[in-house]
Amino acid sequence: MKKILTAFLSCAAVIAAAQPKPSGNLVQYVKPIIGTQRMGHVFPGATVPFGMVQLSPETDTPSYELNGKYNPDVYKYCAGYQYDDKTIVGFSHTHFSGTGHSDLGDFLIMPTVGPVQLNPGTADKPGSGYRSAFSHANEVSAANYYKVKLDASNIIAEMTTSTRVGFHQYTFPKSDNAHIILDLMAGIYNYPDKNVWTYLRMVDDSTVVGYRSTNGWARTRTLYFAMTFNKPFIQMGYKKFDKREVYGGFWGKFARVKNFPELAGRQLKTFFDFKTEEGEKIKIKFALSPVSIDGALNNMKAEIPGWDFDKVKNDGQAQWEAELHKIVIEGSKDEKEDFYTSMYHAMINPTIYMDVDGQYKGLDQNIHKAEGFTNYTTFSLWDTHRALHPLFNIIDPKRNSDMVQSMMAHFDQSPEHMLPIWSNSANENWCMSGYHSVSVIADAVVKGNAPFDANKALDACVATARHRDYEGIGYYMDLGYIPDEKNGNSVSSTQEYAYDDFCIAQMAKKLNRMDVYEEFNKRAQNWKNVYDPKTGFMHPKMADGTFRKNFDPFTTINQGFIEGNAWNYTLYVPHDPAGLIKMMGGNKRFITYVDSLFSYNLPDKYFAETEDITKDGIIGNYVHGNEPSHHVAYLYDWTDKPWKAQEKIRMILPRMYKPTPDGLGGNDDTGQMSAWYIFSSLGFYPVAPATDQYAIGSPAVQHAVVQVGDGKTFTINVKNQSDKNVYIQKITLNGQPHPGMFLSHSDIMNGGEITFVMGSKHK
Template sequence: MTVSRYVVLACALLGLAGVVAGGPARGEDLVDLVHPLIGTGGGPIGYGRTMPVVTPPFGMTGWVAQTRQSGHPGLSYYHKDRSISGFVGTHQAALWMGDYGEVVIMPESGAARSGVAERALPFSHRDEVARPDYYRVVMGPEGRAIRAEMTAAAHAALFRFTFPAGAARRVMVEASRPGYAGGVRVDEAKGEITGYDPRRSDADLGPLKLPQFRGYFVVQFSRPARMSVYPAMPPPDGATDRERGAFATFDPGTDAVEVRVGTSFISVEQARENLRREIPGWDFEAVRRTLHDAWQEKLGRIAVEGLDDAQRHIFYTALYHALLYPRSLSEYGRYYGAFDDRVHEGASYTDFATWDIFRAEFSLLTLVAPERVGGMIQALLQDYRQGGWMPKWPNPSYTNIMIGTHADSLVAEAIGKGFAGFDRSLAWEAVRKDATVPPDGDATNDWRDRKPGTPYEARGGLGHALRLGYIPADRTAEAASSTLDDAYDDWCVAQVAKAVGRRTEYEHFLRRSMDYRTLFNPATGFMQARKLDGSWAGPDAGWTEGGKWVYTFDVLHDVGGLIGLMGGRAALAARLDRYFDGNYDWHSNEPSHHVPYLYDFVGQPWKTQARVREIMRTEYADTVSGLDGDDDCGQMSAWYVFSALGFYPVNPASGVYMIGSPLVSRARLRMADGAVFTVVADRNGADDPYIRSAMLGGAPLPVPMLTYQDMMAARTLHLVMAARPGRWGARWIAPGLR
């Protein structure tokens, strides 16, 4: 059967549907299945560099025990640490991004201590409970220990501190680290401490100066307190407020002290209003129930069966991680714009790690949080309107971290899947600028990673690429990876052009997306960087967090074309075998995530099935080291969620998903309009990774792929699994997903 007949058959199957009820089993508490400590520690698998934050899905402020002061790189919580110096209202998204506008709360007994090291109290993980809706720990020496509990809302938190009987009771509020011009004010009559923190990591990583940026807070107490401030030592240059922290001291007693904190990027008044809306009283359990129910609803959008206990913990923890980002900036109808330093009407989001999340995380959100997608895209477009470009990784403003303009992919995927809630004309304007306008100083700037003092990078080296068809490695850093990533982004720009009726531009950018071919060296069979004069650079030149092995497969939008460059399906299959057998796969970093699914395109889907099962088994575990590599705003976790369900978006903007090997025996995904997409995997088990046969909507499925439209039509993907490789899907030839 020809390629075209298979494609026609696959498309014809899209008309068949089946509907099955979805949701978690009655009475099942999915929040109990989340283990937030997964990925917080090192071990046999790796160090996932996650934090066990307490916050709602997409919450503006997350709360976490501070076992060390964060930096970039560096997180607030490391599992191997043995002391806690506070509980931080954090906005940090990942290891390589610093915090911004944070506030720290710390209970103390005895003498007042403000320094990070001197106030730290020892703790044991035996005395620690970490959940999405609640955190508890016992800190301090035996007989003088303090029990700390916390729960939270989107912009606020509620703490309950139980002190040793008869001991001094004190709560420290740290507004700002030494050297930063933050400050606090105390009001004993109101029982309130207010303040702000102007620190933001992107001040070092991006081009914008934001003189109005502040992380504001208001802290209130359940009992009367004597209040005092402590000074900055030494005061920062130009500081107008010397006090960077405060203490609230309570009379000795046996009752717990409760502390509630409201946060804002708009003002102290808005922080107070956020607190009033979210935690108006002192009912700790009521606040926790509200947060619990928010997580239960979101986690319940995927119900799974057939996983063992460890796999269920990994699955729902991964879903928890994926639902944390991007972080909402909305504050009841307003938001702080970190691209023009002003307060705006409307809603916004930040902490898009676009180089990471365009691969699978955002695609997962289109399935499990569709009500958020339009607002997320509109947020990127607002950033474009206010700052001149859509951002790479806002934190909360521009950062020149990573390469490409993968916001193009997010926009194209949202448009292709029919999402509304954003301005499509503005979307076309934004992605077209990404693809056609070189950044300031492009001709002379080499755009090295985290290079200080540079303008916004956008597509660094684009000026060269517009002339040459590639970015030269002797002029621009990370040139080879950027050329390949930009080719994919051009494909995405083409899809946006098509959607808004720009046929000529669609054809132009589609042709330009084939420029990835300029880097293929037929003499070696690998992608390779080129110099300005067209000669080959060294084989290790020009890569971003990878090398020639992984980036040779970085043609997400034209796998059929890659097959042609390689010399056919058998040649690409052999190269994939060498890649995996030679231990070149680097699953701990995102450019490798689609590679095991490429066997689907070359008529050997059983190898995709085997490789995906092996990665799930070896790279994820229900342990503190059970996530290898930086989770990077949910991408590592999203890979697991998709793969456990049995499919993955190799080209996310296409709306096509390649089929792998599900861990589940049954899964039900509740879609945007309430319809339910179902995966059934009969005879599935740990020793049954291979697909013997497949049905979609009651009809045979001859190709290892399904579409977003299949899911929205509430079809059922029915697989029969086996212990031995089968020939299902072997005759399909990849047409290239154009």
């Protein structure tokens, strides 16, 4: 989406014992550079599955303001890296993957030689600061490994990670004037006064610790660190860039600017001096903690006690290998690179958010301990409820149930008594619409993946959905829709609430809470209240019950929708496609409508309206880069022409996903775009999470084996597979003819075999 906006030890032997036997090296097909060009907003650096550290280069960290106005480049650098850039500013330890909002980029490190420069300089004059030119010819981006040559200093930079620790390795030339810069000011989404406070303390001549507090997208966030070198530094220096000094106390009594044992301020940069021999490696371990400095030190000791860079890299890649082997496909090299890079991107977020001892900072800003579950953060739920969490319910159910328990902890700590909307780092960002955590929770309960108090979870869902003060819910409850004059996203929010209410109803039915079921099953029909049969679209509705007169179904501005137009949102009724088809006039009219969505080319003026709609991710008027359309092609399965779904899906796959730097047709949105690719390549998709039903599309793989737990596998055979043979001729499930175009969750999780026979003509 395009918004402006447990302890896990990396031990290959333990992982191998817990996972099925590998069937080849799949890590080789992971290409993190895919999606780093244009609007994919992913990063090319190192991380382990769901790791707390994402150690990656920044090619720029633009300020929020430019000449006193909003700087549009802030959106471009949501992940800090753009493939077309020619310089690198440094390497920081936290990044969002594929979001449409900027934040993080904590603790930027840059190695240099020569005179110390503490400003980054500019891209057109990199010599004016510590940034360096680089070439993609000297860059390696792989699972848990990143390498690049910094041309300005002739330094080879390498990095890898464990769950909570970043490991840097810099190969220096011979120099009596070598430095490691630690920039505590740098960050993504650098608007004025983002840094609330920074603190650094020198423990000894090779270790420093500290923290950084920021007021960014996460409005109150503190991250602690411990940084240690493999050799003592000669001295440490610093510079304060604060416009207003606020130190007080003893600070003014010392004149030292070298090796000062303790530093604090809003804007602080430090550097560490070394003498190096030709080819000497300066190594840095940089541990993070959401709790304390001691937590960071303990995380470092537990996860990377030594200095063997290759071991840490290999252990992290072994973790990735185990995750990737949960689905083993056959296909061409390009197909495998697309598929396994999608798997990689799908397993970066949500991120682990706790120390090795289970302690974490909660939404109430108090320290809690996760008992019996791993605590996670980075919940982009408007996106990921659609396919990412349903994917986890198949291939990683324990992790998904831990994520649900993390959401429940969020609810318990929330002063608003609400489940997360878009949460990160012990903060609720209140981004996007709906209350889609209920979809994730209900999907887990309905599919039998609920090793938690399901009734308590249902109560939390109900409390969230009855919160009258939040985003028009009071109007929605009283009128059955949100009036246009009361909320800018009145139509799409009404539709999203209706789907979420359906999820609550299904969960209540599963738990035999029939009073709750009746209430929310009725609310789930509220989407009908914003459908205008005269225009044939979902349409903004006024408080007096009339539809708005000034209405353009093509535009995205001030029409009652978020990240889409009426053409797209009219099809957003994932829980009742049959009812929608009937409402729109039956099969023939509905099919014509969906066909037109894909074939109509939007005029250029609509692309100029807002950065929410760019030509990235667009096919006709179908917006694959914005998630409300992700189920649309599968709606043909509810008509008498399901072959059209097969045709459209096989058209979307190669147009929106390619094994190239620009190979993502829109923001990956913490894995949702990638999860769509994974499901669609396998041949089925969860149109309505919180049901046990998957709509069948057109498999793009030649063969796949999915690990579904308890030693069982679900095997996908595809006969006569080719780019032209996109139409299903016959389906068999466990050797028996399979009627219809749907699979159940039990069909998959019981294990077995499905066979698709493909052809070039539809049936």
